[in-house]
Each structure stands twice: as C-alpha cells, then as structure tokens.
Amino acid sequence: MIRLAVRVRRKDADVVLAELLTLAPSGVEEADLEGGAIVEYAVYGAPGELPDLPDVEAAVGGALVEVRTTEVADDWADRWRQFHRPIEVGGRLYVRPPWEPARDELMDLVIDPGQAFGTGAHHTTRLCLELLVEEPLAGDAGARGVMDLGCGSGVLAIAAAKLGWSPVAGVDHELESVRATAENAAANGVEVATDRFDLIRGGAAPTAPLVLANLLRPLLLCVARAGWAGEPPRTLIASGLLVHEADEVAAAFARHGLAEADRRTSAEWAALLLRRPA
Template sequence: MIRLAVRVRREDADVVLAELLALAPSGVEEADLEGGKIVEYAVYGAPGELPELPDVEAAVGGALVEVTTSEVADDWADRWRQFHQPIVVGDSLYVRPPWEPERDDLMDLVIDPGQAFGTGAHHTTRLCLELLVAEPVPDVPGVMDLGCGSGVLAIAAAKLGWSPVAGVDHELESVRATAENAEANGVEVAVDRFDLIRGGPAPTAPLVLANLLRPLLLCVARAGFAGGEPPRTLIASGLLTHEAYEIAAAFAPHGLHETDRRTSAEWAALVLRRT
C-alpha cells in the first residue's frame, strides 16, 4: 500500500481539496501541520492505483509546499480505524464510527469516515457540534449546513430535533456521503451540490452551520444569502483563532453579530446572531 501526501498552504486548502477529489474521488485524509499554517492531504492505494504525480502537481498548482510518497505497513487499515475514535459532545451526543458500539445513555450518531472526511473529532467540527448542542430548538427550526462533508453537523441537527434540515457541498462524493449517513441514522437531510465560490448567494435557513475555512466564509459573506434574507443564527467554524474577528466583521453588514465564541487549540468557532 502506498501513501501519497500533498502539503499546501492553509489559505489555498479548500480549492486544492476540490481539485484533489477530482483525481481521488474516494476521499482524502486531512491533517494540520505547523500550527495550522499547512494542511496535508493524503490518499492511499496500491501501486498503479494512485493519481499520476504530474497530475497531482498540476492540480495543486502554486499552493504546493511538498509532495511525498511512502510505503504503508500491512496493518494500515487497523491503524486507520484507531485514528477515528468516538467523541462525546455536550454530555448528550455520541458520535462514533460504525465499528464502535452504541451507548445507551447518549444520543447515537454514527458516521462512516471512509466516505468523506472523518467522524467529527477534528477541533473545528467538535466546536461546531458543541455550539449546536447548546442552541435551543426554536419554533421554526430549519437548518442549512454549508459544506456538509460527511454530514455530521446536519445529521446531528436532525437528531437534536431541528427540521427541515438541508446541506450543500461542492463535491459530489460529499453529497452522496451525507445522504448515505443520514439514511444510516434514520433522519431526513435534503442534500445537493452547490459551489460557495461561484454559485452566488448561499442557501439559507433560520440556522446556518458553516464549518468552512476562512476563504470560503469570506466568499459567503461577500455573496450574501439567497433571497437577501440572512439566517437568524450563523455558527461559523473552521477558523484559526486570529481569524475570528475578521470573520465576525465580515458578517456584520448582514446584521449578524457575535454572541458567543469557543476555542480549542488554535481553532475557534463563533455564534453570530441577527440583530
């Protein structure tokens, strides 16, 4: 088994990931390096199954920091499973991969990390989940998950009683993964493709979840929301702590102002409410 790893600057990560997924649609492994300044994407395969190195270098373009290939030990599948551990959020929600058993004392959410980008253990996803769990479900509890990935946030919202719940993602593989994971959890999530960079105003709902990197959040802030109607509440994650004030300021023209902030390691998540 061969591991092909690509390291890029964080500010280019979303664009690079979209290009890499076109070459390796089964998904990639993601890790933060150098305090979050560099992102490493890795794909695995037998010799001859991985994308050609010139294609990878062309896809990454000027964002490229380093490309490496290495052999992976035969027990890589077991070690990969050990990397994806279950988490407990807010003493109420249990997010686990399918090979871990349920817990009777917690609300169960099972996510297959083989389909997209993890089960929710990354700081950014966990912060967003913590803020979602703490959010009271209102009388009109619609949710839109921008950049839904594996669907963990949208599915958690549905489990917590929000409805209707929808999600969008630029990658077809993420759309499929969200739909499959929602079905596996017995909840309804309407999911579709949408390009947050080029698609214009973002789809919206009373609550919008946006676990996105800074460049995409700024794209959403510039483009606004469909129908000119911003959400009542926006939970924005995917931010380095020093980026939080910039993102809060970017959404202020939409009447959305920071009411809560949580941090974990070098990451931050915000709650922005319409005033």
C-alpha cells in the same frame, strides 16, 4: 496500498486543503509537523487510484514543501480504524464510526469515515458540534429549519436532525459528499434533504433560520459576499477558520446583521456563533 502525502506551510494550509479536496473528494488525513509550522495532508489508495503527482503539485503550487509516496503496511486497515475514534460532545452526543459500540446514555450518531471527508473528530467539526448542542431549539416550529453549507459526510446536518431541528438540508459542491450525507442520514434514521451547490459560482447561498458552515476562510468570505437566497439566517455557526482569521470572517457577516455571540477555539482553529438581533 499507497499513501500520498503533501507537506505545506501552515499559512497556506486552508487554500491548499480546498484545492486537494477537488482532487481527492473522499477526504484527506491531516497532521501537524514541526510544532505546527508544517501541515501534512495524506490520501490513501491502491496504485492507479490516487491523483496524479503533476496535478497534486499544480494544486499545491508555491506552498509545496514536499510530496512523498510510500507503501503502507498490511495492517493499514487496522491502523486506519484506530485513527478514527469516537467523540463525546457536550455530554449529549456521541459521534462514532460503525465499528465502535454505542453508549446508551448518549445520543448516537454513526458516521462511516470511508465515505467522505468529515467524521466529527477534526477540531473545526467538533467546535461546530459543541455550539450546535448548546443551541436552544427554537420554540416556533417554523424557525427550526437548518441548512448545512458544505455538508461533507453530513455530521452537522444529522446532528441537528437528531437534536430536533427540522427541516434539515445540506448542500455540497461534491456529488460524493451529497450522496454520503444522504446515506449517512438514512443510516441514522433522520431526514436530511441534499443537493449540489457551488458556493463559489452559485451566487446567493441557500439559507434557513439556522445555518451551519464548517468551511474554509475563502468559502466563508464567498458566502458573505454573495449573500443569502432569502432572509438571512437568525443564527450562523461558522468554522473551518484559523484563530487569526476569525475577526475578518465575523466582520464580513456583520454586514448581514449577524453579530458575534460566542467564539470557541481548539488548537489553532476557531468557530463563531453569530446571531441577528431578535
């Protein structure tokens, strides 16, 4: 097994991650170095399975600090499992990989981290889940629809379905993510409609009364510029943001009548809860 690691400056991390995920859509491992000034993204694979180094260097561009490839020890599979730990959210939801046991007192959500990026443990996903768990279920059944923009492995969409929201749908540019969301939804016994959609080139974004958008800043700003293919959401939970980017994104969606109702932070990341006035 080979580990390909790319180190970039923190200020360039969000753009670099978006580019790397086009080369390695099955996901990347993220770690902070040098007190958070440098971010390391790593992908794993057998020889010949990893992206070509010239492609990686071109994607990272001027943000590149270092690219390193190393052989991974034979116990990599066990250490990889230790990296993906279960999380508890809001005293209600338990997100776990399939090899961890369920907890009877919590709502169970099982995600295979080998399928697509996003298992719930990253700060941005966890912040979205915290806001989602606290969101009261709409009294009007017609206002319980959910759209997950950039669904990844389906964590947010599946959580919404388990919490009683319906109908739930998710879109992603990557076909592998669309498939993973559908498979994970089926494994969790919930219905999530999935489809491919390019948030950069696809025009107005699909919408629902509740929209979940765990995206990087450039994609969130694309959505805000393109607007919605229908009535704007009543509530938008947006994350994938560094703390210093939150004001800009909140202002962009304010032009659609969505006002900031809550803001959460964890480490250097932030999530926004935005609402349209009743």
